[in-house]
Structure formats: C-alpha cells, structure tokens
Amino acid sequence: MAREKKRWGLTIVGTVVALVFLFPYLIMLVGAFKPRREILQVPPAYLPDNWEPGNFLTMWDTPETPLPFNLLSTVVISLGGTALALLAALPAAYYTARHRFRLRLPFLLLVLVTQMLQPTVLASGLFREFVELGINDTWLAMILVNAAFNLSFAVWIMHSFFASVPNEIEEAAWLDGCSKGQSLRRIMLPLVWPGIVTAVIFTFIACWNEFAASLILLPTDVNQPLTVALTRFIGQYESAWQYVFAVSIIGILPVVALFALIEKHLVSGLTAGGVK
Amino acid sequence: MATVTFDGASRYYAGNDKPAVDQLDLEVEDGEFLVLVGPSGCGKSTTLRMLAGLEGVDEGAIRIGEREVTNLPPKDRDIAMVFQNYALYPHMTVADNIGFHLKIKKMPKAERAERIQEAAKLLDLEPYLERKPAKLSGGQRQRVAMGRAIVRRPQVFCMDEPLSNLDAKLRVQTRTQIASLQRRLGVTTIYVTHDQVEAMTMGDRVAVLKDGVLQQCDTPIGLFGKPKNLFVAGFIGSPAMNLIPAKVNGEGALIGGQTIPLTPAQRSALTGTNVVVGVRPEGWTLKSDGEGIPAMVEVVEELGSDQFLYCSTSAELASVDTEPADEAEAPHTVTVRAPGMSAFQRGEKVALVPQPGAVHLFDAESGDRLPD
Ligand SMILES: Nc1ncnc2c1ncn2[C@@H]1O[C@H](COP(=O)(O)OP(=O)(O)O)[C@@H](O)[C@H]1O
Numbered sequence: 302m303a304r305e306k307k308r309w310g311l312t313i314v315g316t317v318v319a320l321v322f323l324f325p326y327l328i329m330l331v332g333a334f335k336p337r338r339e340i341l342q343v344p345p346a347y348l349p350d351n352w353e354p355g356n357f358l359t360m361w362d363t364p365e366t367p368l369p370f371n372l373l374s375t376v377v378i379s380l381g382g383t384a385l386a387l388l389a390a391l392p393a394a395y396y397t398a399r400h401r402f403r404l405r406l407p408f409l410l411l412v413l414v415t416q417m418l419q420p421t422v423l424a425s426g427l428f429r430e431f432v433e434l435g436i437n438d439t440w441l442a443m444i445l446v447n448a449a450f451n452l453s454f455a456v457w458i459m460h461s462f463f464a465s466v467p468n469e470i471e472e473a474a475w476l477d478g479c480s481k482g483q484s485l486r487r488i489m490l491p492l493v494w495p496g497i498v499t500a501v502i503f504t505f506i507a508c509w510n511e512f513a514a515s516l517i518l519l520p521t522d523v524n525q526p527l528t529v530a531l532t533r534f535i536g537q538y539e540s541a542w543q544y545v546f547a548v549s550i551i552g553i554l555p556v557v558a559l560f561a562l563i564e565k566h567l568v569s570g571l572t573a574g575g576v577k
Numbered sequence: 578m579a580t581v582t583f584d585g586a587s588r589y590y591a592g593n594d595k596p597a598v599d600q601l602d603l604e605v606e607d608g609e610f611l612v613l614v615g616p617s618g619c620g621k622s623t624t625l626r627m628l629a630g631l632e633g634v635d636e637g638a639i640r641i642g643e644r645e646v647t648n649l650p651p652k653d654r655d656i657a658m659v660f661q662n663y664a665l666y667p668h669m670t671v672a673d674n675i676g677f678h679l680k681i682k683k684m685p686k687a688e689r690a691e692r693i694q695e696a697a698k699l700l701d702l703e704p705y706l707e708r709k710p711a712k713l714s715g716g717q718r719q720r721v722a723m724g725r726a727i728v729r730r731p732q733v734f735c736m737d738e739p740l741s742n743l744d745a746k747l748r749v750q751t752r753t754q755i756a757s758l759q760r761r762l763g764v765t766t767i768y769v770t771h772d773q774v775e776a777m778t779m780g781d782r783v784a785v786l787k788d789g790v791l792q793q794c795d796t797p798i799g800l801f802g803k804p805k806n807l808f809v810a811g812f813i814g815s816p817a818m819n820l821i822p823a824k825v826n827g828e829g830a831l832i833g834g835q836t837i838p839l840t841p842a843q844r845s846a847l848t849g850t851n852v853v854v855g856v857r858p859e860g861w862t863l864k865s866d867g868e869g870i871p872a873m874v875e876v877v878e879e880l881g882s883d884q885f886l887y888c889s890t891s892a893e894l895a896s897v898d899t900e901p902a903d904e905a906e907a908p909h910t911v912t913v914r915a916p917g918m919s920a921f922q923r924g925e926k927v928a929l930v931p932q933p934g935a936v937h938l939f940d941a942e943s944g945d946r947l948p949d
C-alpha cells in the first residue's frame with residue numbers, strides 16, 4: 302500500500318514539475334495561433350477564440366524582417382559552422398589521443414580555455430577583425446565564429462572517444478594490411494561514431510541558437526539568423542507577438558527533433574569511453 | 578615461410594639514453610618456434626614490435642627471408658600478431674574479425690568464407706562465428722585472436738604474452754595447443770613471455786633478454802644445462818639454481834667446507850679470485866652421515882611427484898668475505914630436490930654433497946660461465 306502511494310506521489314510531483322517547465326512552450330504554441338488583438342486582450346485567455354493558423358503563412362512576408370532569408374541564414378551558418386568545427390576537431394582529437402607530444406597538455410587546456418570566453422566578450426574585437434579581413438557582415442564570418450566557439454567541446458568529446466580505443470586495435474588493423482587511412486575509416490570511425498554524432502549535434506544546436514555574436518556582427522537584415530530576426534518583431538511602440546511565437550516554434554523544431562533523435566546517444570556520449 | 582634476422586637492431590625511446598633493445602643479433606630459422614623471455618621491462622615487446630613495424634629501428638636492420646623490412650610499414654611485412662589484450666575489432670563479428678585481412682586483400686567472398694570456416698574449425702570457434710567479441714569468454718577471445726593470425730598464412734607469427742590473461746589451467750592447455758598448432762602449420766613464430774616455464778615448454782629455442790641485451794639463445798636443454806652467465810642460470814629453472822659465492826684456493830672453490838675442483842682451463846679463464854658455484858636443486862646428493870655440507874631442513878614443500886627441501890646451512894656456506902652490510906644477502910639457504918613422498922621432516926639434520934656433473938662455475942666478477 303505504502304509503496305503504491307509513493308508511486309502516485311512521484312507521478313504527481315513529476316507531472317507538476319514537467320508542467321512548470323513546459324508551460325512557457327504551451328503559451329508559445331497557443332500564442333502562435335492567436336490573432337494579434339487577442340494576444341493583448343485583458344484579461345488574457347488561455348485558448349484563442351478564433352484560431353489563426355495564418356500566422357505561419359503571413360510571417361514570411363512582413364515589413365519587420367525578410368524571414369525566408371533569416372531561415373536560410375540560420376541553416377547555412379549552422380551547417381557551415383558545424384562542418385568546419387568537425388573538420389578541424391576530428392584530426393585534433395585523433396592526434397591528441399594517439400600521440401604524446403611535448404605541448405599536448407597545454408594544447409588541450411588552451412582548447413578548454415576558449416570555452417570560457419563568451420562570444421559577447423569578444424564580439425567587438427571580432428567585429429574589427431572581420432572589417433580588416435573584409436568579411437564583415439557575411440555568413441562566412443559567422444560560420445568562422447560559430448566553428449571557433451564550438452571547437453573545444455567537439456575536440457574534447459571526440460578526444461575521449463579516440464583515447465578509449467586501445468592502440469593495439471589500430472595496430473592490429475595495420476598488421477592486417479590496412480593503410481593508416483583504411484584503419485581510420487574501417488576501424489576507428491565505427492568505434493568513435495557515437496562521439497562524432499554527439500559532437501555534431503551539440504555543435505549544430507549551439508550554432509542554431511547563437512544570438513549575441515550575430516546581433517553585433519550581422520547588421521544587414523537579410524544576413525541575420527532567426528534568433529536575431531525574432532527581435533525585429535518586438536518594436537518600440539508595438540510588438541507582433543503572434544509572429545514572435547510562430548517564429549520561435551520554427552526555431553526550436555530542429556533542436557527538439559535532434560535531441561529526441563540522440564537522446565540515447567547523449568547518455569553514452571557524455572559518459573564517454575563507450576568502447577571497451 | 579621465412580627466416581627472421583635481427584642484425585644489430587637497436588631501439589631508443591625518446592627521453593631515454595639507454596636503448597630499450599641494444600644491438601640485437603638474432604637469427605630465427607624457417608618454421609622455428611622462438612621464445613623471447615626475460616623479466617618485465619627487458620625489451621621483449623619492443624623487439625617484437627620492431628619486427629612487426631610498430632616501433633622504429635634506430636640502428637641495425639631486420640630481414641624476413643632475403644627481404645629487408647627495416648623501414649617497411651606494418652601492412653607490407655606479412656606478419657600476423659597476437660596481442661596480449663587480443664585487440665579484437667569490437668564492432669565486428671568473430672567471422673569478420675578472422676576474415677578482415679582477407680577482405681582487405683580483396684579475396685573473393687566464397688573463398689574467404691571457406692578460409693574462415695577452416696580456421697574456426699581448427700580452433701573450435703564454429704558456434705561463435707556470428708557473435709561479437711564482447712559476448713565471448715577470455716579463452717574464446719584468445720582463440721579468435723589466434724584465428725585472425727592463422728587464417729592469413731603469413732610468413733611470421735608474432736605473439737606477445739598471448740596467454741597472460743587466461744587462468745592458470747586454461748593457460749597450460751592453450752600452451753600445448755599453440756605449440757602443436759604452430760608445428761602443424763610450420764610458420765616461423767616469435768613468442769614473447771615473461772614466464773620461463775612457458776618458454777622452456779613451448780620453444781624450439783629460447784632467447785633470454787635482460788635490460789635490452791640478449792644474454793643467450795639456445796634450446797631449452799642447452800639453456801638449462803649450460804647457462805652462459807649468472808643471469809640465465811638464475812632465471813631459468815624453478816625453483817631457481819642455488820648460486821653460492823666462493824673463494825678459489827690452490828685446490829679449488831670452497832663452499833661450506835667442501836672443495837669443488839677447478840680444471841686448468843677454468844683457472845686460466847678466471848679473472849679474479851672468486852667464483853660463483855651454481856647447483857640446481859636436483860644437483861645435490863643428500864646424505865644422512867656427516868660427510869658433506871651440514872644443513873637443517875627448514876621447510877618441506879611436497880608436490881607429490883617431487884619434494885623441495887629448503888635447508889639452512891651454517892653462515893660459512895659462502896667462503897667469500899662479505900661486507901657486514903651484505904651479510905643478510907649472503908645465502909644461507911639451499912634448495913634441494915628430493916623424490917616425492919620422502920620422509921624428510923622439518924628440523925632434520927642432513928648433509929649435502931653436490932653431484933660432480935651438476936656443478937656450474939661462473940666468474941664472480943664478470944658473471945660469465947667458466948669453460949667446462
Ligand atoms: N612507448 C614507450 N616510450 C618510452 N619508453 C618505453 C615505451 N615502451 C616501452 N618503454 C620502455 O622500454 C623498456 C622495454 O619495454 P618493453 O619492450 O615493453 O618490455 P617488456 O615487454 O619486456 O616488458 C622498458 O623500460 C619500458 O619502460
């Protein structure tokens with residue numbers, strides 16, 4: 302009996318906690334379907350009287366911001382940033398896991414230190430640098446920034462995966478007739494795959510959500526990502542809240558989808574050393 | 578099939594002035610089973626890894642047959658290796674593990690399957706072919722590692738302590754299996770172990786290493802019967818040979834009041850005035866009357882087939898003047914083998930006489946064996 306009660310108690314507490322966390326999302330979801338006048342109505346209603354799915358269509362063409370470009374911007378910057386981060390982190394992770402060189406530890410710590418620097422702190426410096434390089438206010442600039450800020454996490458997580466594969470496994474592959482490239486592709490890659498997936502998805506989500514640096518480095522509206530575009534709907538005199546909510550939903554969909562996809566990987570990825 | 582030649586091969590690790598393998602000269606014959614043995618850290622694995630191409634060769638050369646392989650990458654050496662931790666590919670089934678080399682070499686699928694089947698049959702692995710390594714016992718993993726090697730029919734097998742992760746009983750069984758399998762296949766094999774019993778039972782010849790330097794390479798009988806120096810004498814044989822420092826006078830070497838005569842050749846080869854007299858536990862005659870080195874039985878180790886007696890002698894066993902500091906190290910105990918089920922008791926007084934043919938003499942200064 303007592304145990305039964307306890308389980309009920311847990312369920313109730315769990316539900317309440319979940320609701321508290323999910324409530325803002327529910328407001329966002331419902332708000333996205335409200336016509337403009339109902340959002341500001343006093344007292345506010347939880348559900349709209351007139352459902353307005355048209356928000357999801359009209360938001361693409363507003364005076365505030367060119368939303369189709371903003372979405373494209375986010376997608377390009379996220380894909381580019383992730384690809385670049387992976388391209389740089391993969392060899393670094395492999396090399397630091399397999400070779401003992403003199404500055405190995407300082408190197409790994411330096412990589413870690415970059416994680417502590419927030420984009421906001423560096424934004425003005427980066428701005429000047431990009432002006433010098435002539436790539437100010439471009440996607441390329443943001444791809445570089447995003448890749449750089451996510452490099453350390455990607456290097457560390459993949460480093461621990463590579464390090465958990467015994468040297469002898471790779472050596473066995475060489476003796477079995479593999480070139481270095483073949484052993485990387487046929488032996489190492491399948492073994493560190495969960496680490497790579499974890500790193501890619503984390504990096505992608507971080508790029509997708511990046512806001513502060515984009516706000517400073519991308520003044521032109523067609524270059525701005527969704528995160529910055531969102532702020533355009535909040536004006537000095539009036540705000541188009543229904544669009545804020547609708548755009549937010551578009552913005553979080555890929556993140557939610559990716560997290561759902563890797564939920565299982567995530568645990569093994571974060572507790573690294575999955576390969577024995 | 579091929580011979581393996583180490584020609585003055587050395588390996589220096591970074592940050593170490595002393596080489597891990599020092600000017601190794603070693604010739605392994607075609608089809609031979611050669612065991613590298615020595616204490617931990619003596620350079621056995623390094624030697625093997627140099628041959629396999631996993632470790633660079635800083636001086637000298639290595640040849641397989643007539644082919645110089647010193648600077649060849651591992652994949653081009655045609656060597657199969659069994660690692661201590663087996664190093665199976667965790668994401669592949671047993672069949673894929675065994676067949677990986679053949680796949681890399683682009684052997685047609687049907688032929689490959691046949692070769693895998695053949696190897697699996699030889700090693701009793703047929704029921705496990707579709708399993709992943711994680712689902713196998715230690716002994717099975719060891720056999721998969723063997724299978725991965727034999728399926729290739731390589732020129733040389735390298736094995737680095739392949740039995741050390743097995744329990745004692747399985748180790749003895751597998752020992753004989755590997756030895757007989759190797760003889761059947763006739764592939765030149767270099768086998769590394771720190772266990773001298775493994776070395777003596779498996780090898781056609783055994784090479785003893787110490788601090789990266791080859792001490793002696795000989796048949797098990799040769800090593801046991803004529804150890805070339807003190808290190809080999811003490812390392813080979815269990816229980817170890819009794820090594821007793823002794824002063825040489827006009828008649829011979831003196832141990833515990835007994836005189837061991839020296840031949841003229843031995844006298845002239847001697848550099849100082851001291852020798853070390855070596856007698857194996859089975860090299861003593863036990864006498865109950867007073868003639869011989871007086872000793873008292875301290876411990877009786879009954880093995881059924883044999884009996885080992887640990888006897889304490891008077892402090893004068895070694896006739897060399899030892900520094901007081903060395904007093905504790907001067908041997909007072911002699912190990913003696915007696916027939917199993919003998920009636921020796923703890924505390925019993927015995928007299929020990931070395932059998933004439935069982936005495937080994939070593940120069941105390943150089944540690945080298947004196948000529949017989
Ligand atoms: N990668 C390495 N770097 C530096 N020193 C090493 C390395 N591998 C082995 N050594 C040293 O070389 C010596 C021989 O090692 P090893 O061949 O592994 O000995 P064994 O296999 O006989 O136990 C040891 O002193 C060991 O500490």
Ligand SMILES: [Mg+2]
Nearest residue numbers: 621622623737
């Ligand atoms: Mg070793």
